[in-house]
Amino acid sequence: MSLLSCRGLTRAWGAFRAVDGVDLELAEREICAVIGPNGAGKSTLFAMIAGNLRKTSGTVHLAGEDVSALPAHAMAARGVARSFQITAICPELTALENVRLGVQAREGLRWQPLGGRAAMRRGEEAAMGWLERLGLAGQARLPAGELAHGDQRLLEVAVALAQRPRLLILDEPTQGMSQGETRRTVALLRGIMAEAETAILLVEHDLEVVFELAPRLIVLHRGRKIADGPTAQVRADAAVQEAYLGGLD
Ligand SMILES: Nc1ncnc2c1ncn2[C@@H]1O[C@H](COP(=O)(O)OP(=O)(O)OP(=O)(O)O)[C@@H](O)[C@H]1O
Ligand SMILES: [Mg+2]
Structure with a gap:
């Protein structure tokens, strides 16, 4: 099929x-x-x-x-995850936070924001892993809007991949x-x-x-x-x- x-x-x-x-x-x-x-x-x-x-x-x-x-x-x-022709990340959030949103989307209802630091840390580690794979680890703590244009596009790909589509x-x-x-x-x-x-x-x-x-x-x-x-x-x-x-x- x-x-x-x-x-x-x-x-x-x-x-x-x-x-x-x-x-x-x-x-x-x-x-x-x-x-x-x-x-x-x-x-x-x-x-x-x-x-x-x-x-x-x-x-x-x-x-x-x-x-x-x-x-x-x-x-x-x-x-189904997609990136857009026009960059669509949240510019005020850090690169890491953007990717964590992708991880979170994947975790869906199992994600509990108040459910403890362990879950939070796991989400952050997974997000960091994707940033590393896209060569963006060094910019993890920067607001996404401050990244170079090319890096913003890569960040979008990282957010999409973090959803494990x-x-x-x-x-x-x-x-x-x-x-x-x-x-x-x-x-x-x-x-x-x-x-x-x-x-x-x-x-x-x-x-x-x-x-x-x-x-x-x-x-x-x-x-x-x-x-x-x-x-x-x-x-x-x-x-x-x-x-x-x-x-x-
Ligand atoms: N909301 C809309 N209302 C009317 N026409 C539209 C709308 N959105 C797209 N179109 C038209 O539909 C056609 C296809 O547009 P589309 O954006 O899908 O093309 P594309 O192949 O992605 O082009 P590009 O390579 O420029 O991104 C174009 O003629 C466009 O002007
Ligand atoms: Mg197009």
């Missing part, structure tokens, strides 16, 4: 279909990138899958359960990063992907990043899926070349 199964996903605003009849299957632990020109519908597709945006039509099943009508918090409770949705994790930051992020993500127990859907404009990270590639163009397959094969596809690679902005 697929972990994720989308059928005919569509989102229209008036007569305009931002996402138009997209089918998508994703297996447990599969890593798949989604590319397409600006406005192709990538973020809209992800928002529908994560329950952040109402679907005009179509269905989403997660591990066999029909989750089409569920809101984002119910999707999160089922193990079954499905991780990353919308342009390297957006706005310098070349050096992007290289560092790709290396970190590679390491994490190699051991993580999570399936990943990744939107990424930087094709070098896509080619390095994702064995499978989906291309969206004007809301429609125009290619879906092994990355090397899709990369060589003539229609893809024309729709995306040729018209790269």
Whole structure:
């Protein structure tokens, strides 16, 4: 059974279909990138899958359960975590506190804020572990808003990973990063992907990043899926070349 199964996903605003009849299957632990020109519908597709945006039509099943009508918090409770195209951490909280919120979300009701220092310490240790894995341990006690842009994006990934999701949705994790930051992020993500127990859907404009990270590639163009397959094969596809690679902005 697929972990994720989308059928005919569509989102229209008036007569305009931002996402138009997209089918998508994703297996447990599969890593798949989604590319397409600006406005192709990538973020809209992800928002529908994560329950952040109402679907005009179509269905989403997660591990066999029909989750089409569920809101984002119910999707999160089922193990779907996402990072946003625009950084969405709490800038006043420290980096560590941000990640601890992710750990806490995972612990759910078992977490008792007044339930003793031991639980608190365990949460903090787990959060610190994720910061270390993303190379952010040195900034743990700084307000997240004071971190460099690239580090804020990495922090967002840490918050999402701390939830130990079954499905991780990353919308342009390297957006706005310098070349050096992007290289560092790709290396970190590679390491994490190699051991993580999570399936990943990744939107990424930087094709070098896509080619390095994702064995499978989906291309969206004007809301429609125009290619879906092994990355090397899709990369060589003539229609893809024309729709995306040729018209790269
Ligand atoms: N709330 C909205 N109301 C109307 N149109 C919208 C809304 N949100 C998105 N759109 C339109 O839907 C289309 C798809 O947008 P979307 O953000 O999904 O594209 P994208 O592929 O993520 O683009 P980018 O690469 O720029 O992030 C765009 O034409 C956009 O203008
Ligand atoms: Mg987008």
